[in-house]
Amino acid sequence: MAQPIEFYFDFSSPYSYFASVRLDDLAGHYGRVVRWRPILLGAAFKVSGMQPLLDIPLKNEYVRRDIARFARLLDLRFRLPEKFPFAAVAASRAFYWLDAQDSALAKRFAKAIFRQIYGAGADVSDVDFVCDLASGMGVARDELKAALGSAELKEKLRAEVDAAVAKGVFGAPYIVVDGEPFWGADRLAQIEEWLVTGGW
Amino acid sequence: MAQPIEFYFDFSSPYSYFASVRLDDLAGHYGRVVRWRPILLGAAFKVSGMQPLLDIPLKNEYVRRDIARFARLLDLRFRLPEKFPFAAVAASRAFYWLDAQDSALAKRFAKAIFRQIYGAGADVSDVDFVCDLASGMGVARDELKAALGSAELKEKLRAEVDAAVAKGVFGAPYIVVDGEPFWGADRLAQIEEWLVTGGW
Numbered sequence: 001m002a003q004p005i006e007f008y009f010d011f012s013s014p015y016s017y018f019a020s021v022r023l024d025d026l027a028g029h030y031g032r033v034v035r036w037r038p039i040l041l042g043a044a045f046k047v048s049g050m051q052p053l054l055d056i057p058l059k060n061e062y063v064r065r066d067i068a069r070f071a072r073l074l075d076l077r078f079r080l081p082e083k084f085p086f087a088a089v090a091a092s093r094a095f096y097w098l099d100a101q102d103s104a105l106a107k108r109f110a111k112a113i114f115r116q117i118y119g120a121g122a123d124v125s126d127v128d129f130v131c132d133l134a135s136g137m138g139v140a141r142d143e144l145k146a147a148l149g150s151a152e153l154k155e156k157l158r159a160e161v162d163a164a165v166a167k168g169v170f171g172a173p174y175i176v177v178d179g180e181p182f183w184g185a186d187r188l189a190q191i192e193e194w195l196v197t198g199g200w
Numbered sequence: 201m202a203q204p205i206e207f208y209f210d211f212s213s214p215y216s217y218f219a220s221v222r223l224d225d226l227a228g229h230y231g232r233v234v235r236w237r238p239i240l241l242g243a244a245f246k247v248s249g250m251q252p253l254l255d256i257p258l259k260n261e262y263v264r265r266d267i268a269r270f271a272r273l274l275d276l277r278f279r280l281p282e283k284f285p286f287a288a289v290a291a292s293r294a295f296y297w298l299d300a301q302d303s304a305l306a307k308r309f310a311k312a313i314f315r316q317i318y319g320a321g322a323d324v325s326d327v328d329f330v331c332d333l334a335s336g337m338g339v340a341r342d343e344l345k346a347a348l349g350s351a352e353l354k355e356k357l358r359a360e361v362d363a364a365v366a367k368g369v370f371g372a373p374y375i376v377v378d379g380e381p382f383w384g385a386d387r388l389a390q391i392e393e394w395l396v397t398g399g400w
Contacts, residue, residue, distance in 0.1 A: 048258040051249075058248040058370035062383060069380075072400050073390065170258035180269075183262055186386040190273065200272050 004035035005191075006176040008169045011038060011088035011124060014067040017114045018074060018185040019173035024107075026188060030195040036099075036107055038092040039164045040157075041172055048170045052085045070185065077119040086123070089157070090130045090148060096156050097147045098139065109134055204235035205391075206376040208369045211238060211288035211324060214267040217314045218274060218385040219373035224307075226388060230395040236299075236307055238292040239364045240357075241372055248370045252285045270385065277319040286323070289357070290330045290348055296356050297347045298339065309334060 005027050009016035020036075027034045045051065053063045064080075071078030091113045099106035112133055116122035124130055127148055135141035147153050164174075168181065175182045175191060180199065182191050193200070205227050209216035220236075227234045245251060253263045264280075271278030291313045299306035312333055316322035324330055327348055335341035347353050364374075368381065375382045375391060380399065382391050393400070 044258060048256050049251075050256060050259065056248050056250060056370075058244060058365070058368055059250065061368055062370060062381060065381070066383070069400075073393070165258070168258055168261055170256075170262065181262060181265070183266070184386065186384065186390070189389060190386070193273070200269075 002032055003178065004033045006037060007034050008037045008039050008164050008172055008174040008176075010041045010172045011091050011110075011113055011117060012085040013041065013172045014078075014080070014118060015070070015185040016173045017118050018067075018070050018076075019175065019188065020111065020114055021074060021076065022188060023173075023175065023191075026192055027195070030192075032195065035103075036095070036110055037160060037164060038088065038095050038110065039161045039169060039172065040087060040089065040092065042087065043161045044165050044170050047165055050170065054085065071118070079118065079121045081117055081121045081123055083123055083125065086125045088124060090127045091124045093148055093153045093157050094130050094134060094144060096160065097144060097153055098134070105137070105139075109137060109139075112137065202232055203378065204233045206237060207234050208237045208239050208364050208372055208374040208376075210241045210372045211291050211310075211313055211317060212285040213241065213372045214278075214280070214318060215270070215385040216373045217318050218267075218270050218276075219375065219388065220311065220314055221274060221276065222388060223373075223375065223391075226392055227395070230392075232395065235303075236295070236310055237360060237364065238288065238295050238310065239361045239369060239372065240287060240289065240292065242287065243361045244365050244370050247365055250370065254285065271318070279318065279321045281317055281321045281323055283323055283325065286325045288324060290327045291324045293348050293353045293357050294330050294334060294344060296360065297344060297353055298334070305337065305339075309337060309339075312337065 005023070007019070007023055009020060024034050054060045068078060095106050095110055098109050113124055113130070116133065117124055122129060127145065131141050131145045131148070134144050171183050173183070173185055175187070177191055177194050178199070180194060205223070207219070207223055209220060224234050254260045268278060295306050295310055298309050313324055313330070316333065317324055322329060327345065331341050331345045331348070334344050371383050373383070373385055375387070377391055377394050378399070380394060
């Protein structure tokens with residue numbers, strides 16, 4: 001059986017959101033599953049010297065326009081939260097805690113987080129917001145909240161981020177198909193071509 | 201009549217090359233013409249603080265792999281010249297000198313320059329190489345060579361680059377369709393969608 005497609009993303013990346021709404025369906029058409037891996041781009045930026053998109057003069061104006069336009073093309077409600085970019089620590093840790101129990105649930109949770117951020121402008125750096133959202137999906141709120149403060153879960157996220165950077169993940173979305181990396185929400189067409197042809 | 205599509209590119213940008221081989225045909229399908237504008241990305245980088253792609257840790261490894269893969273997808277011979285990136289001053293100045301006389305000739309010249317760089321690894325920062333190439337296309341070699349050293353042509357390129365940066369051009373290829381900017385060779389599908397629909 002083919003290995004899963006790896007989907008590295010940061011909740012604080014609108015382009016990650018755009019890729020997330022289509023990637024599972026796209027992979028499914030070719031009998032493939034997607035393994036979601038939230039990361040924190042800040043760690044990659046420390047290695048690369050790159051900066052958050054909206055901090056770059058000239059490019060920031062383009063990006064603001066482009067993300068709104070990209071969202072319209074995908075028929076997605078879209079707004080940037082007031083606090084942006086943000087460190088998606090709580091949501092990412094919660095993802096890995098859920099993922100260890102039920103990867104399908106973790107993926108539904110991640111999709112709900114993305115919709116809350118970019119559909120409703122929610123502040124998901126708020127631990128209680130994250131716990132409430134998970135609770136609404138049937139997760140034991142107190143257990144999750146306790147886990148979010150644990151050294152074990154902090155270490156889990158750190159290890160995932162370090163592993164991603166060691167693999168060369170410098171931006172998001174960063175999607176790996178059979179060892180072949182594709183960066184950017186605008187590369188889904190090339191990913192589909194790769195899945196259809198087995199590579200070129 | 202619709203205004204031309206503006207195509208800002210740097211000869212020292214492989215992604216500009218990839219866009220260049222398809223953009224005129226794509227525009228032509230919708231009755232549109234493309235106005236080619238070579239620029240020097242270094243001037244934009246001074247404003248944005250961005251760096252050449254191959255100077256960025258982590259990202260550089262991806263880019264090397266991606267440009268080779270992108271070229272294969274487009275069925276293009278491809279190699280990076282030994283001196284890369286390079287300042288495409290001579291080729292860009294020559295373009296504008298030709299463009300003032302015959303824009304179709306200037307475009308053919310630009311396409312030949314791109315093929316020489318990425319198909320054959322040529323060093324187009326060499327003034328004599330540029331003059332020889334133009335001469336082979338019927339251009340008066342001595343006149344071109346004299347123009348390349350003139351203050352007037354230096355100023356022309358500088359003014360074009362400054363105007364591009366003032367418009368927000370921070371990278372290349374940067375393509376403007378009816379005032380709407382699209383950055384990157386991987387955005388031709390969105391550009392086509394824009395041409396078909398008139399925007400979304």
